[in-house]
Amino acid sequence: MTGFFSEDTSVExxxxxxxxxxxxxxxxxxxxVIKHTHALVKEIGLTQAEWEQVIGFLTATGQICSDERQEFILLSDVMGLSMLVDAINxxxxxxxxxxxVLGPFHVAGAPERAMGETISLDGKGESCLFEGRVLDLDGQPIEGARIDVWSDNADGFYDVQQPEVQPKWNNRGVFTTGADGAYAFRGIKPVSYPIPDDGPVGKLLAALGRHPYRPAHIHFIVTAPGFDTLVTHxxxxxxDYLTxxxxxxxKQSLVAPYERREDGxxxxxRSPFDFSLTRV
Structure with a gap:
């Protein structure tokens, strides 16, 4: 090893x-990182012009970031890297x-609500009863489990995206289970929505022939003493966008039933779903 750079010995x-x-x-x-990025460059024969495009894309991604928007997290998400890191850990x-994945719209400090209470404050959307139990892996109920829940509204926006439009804490709440491990609250049937696609990541998706939509979902963080924290939807x-x-x-195991009811x-x-937690 001479210490001088060459194509063949670039990694070393x-x-x-x-x-x-x-x-x-x-x-x-x-x-x-050096091993795999150098291998990628060699494998595809990256041109100088293409590398300048990469640098321009990363520069634009950083420039659009702010306290309210993190375009690099969005890039990680659409590349599947956020989900891969989450799966490994x-x-x-x-x-x-x-x-x-947690997603970018969780807000700490959501109000504690009584079981059965509604989290929908803007009066929009089709009412949905979410209910089920929090259990250990033996099927025993977990008392004192905290369920932090949040979702978009009927227009596909979270309250923090529309602070002048939606009531504060709209479609958010925290519920605590009793001895039976059961939970129940009312929200709305969530709707699919696009991730922010007006920046570099949106242009990348378009160039790849991909759409920016997330399927309808509702977020949960479930915590209980002595158990691993569960972050899920x-x-x-x-x-239409599940796959x-x-x-x-x-993940297939997280696809929940939504039972339609006609009330006048x-x-x-109604969407029933049980959560099973692992002990620490």
């Missing part, structure tokens, strides 16, 4: 420049409810 030359006393995990991760027994079973979710968040002139729904 770059990785050899790392110091001897750096963090071992940093060294492992960076060495793998949340491996669970087969009987446990599966994790999926349940998805409306008949949604083409823009961020790859759908009003259409209402």
């Amino acid at each position: 030359t770059v990785n050899a420049r790392m110091g001897a006393d750096i963090d071992p995990r940093m060294a492992e991760v960076f060495a793998a 949340n491996r669970r027994p087969e009987a446990a409810t599966e994790n999926t 349940t998805f409306a079973g008949e949604d 083409s979710d823009a961020v790859f968040g759908v 002139a009003e259409t209402t729904w």
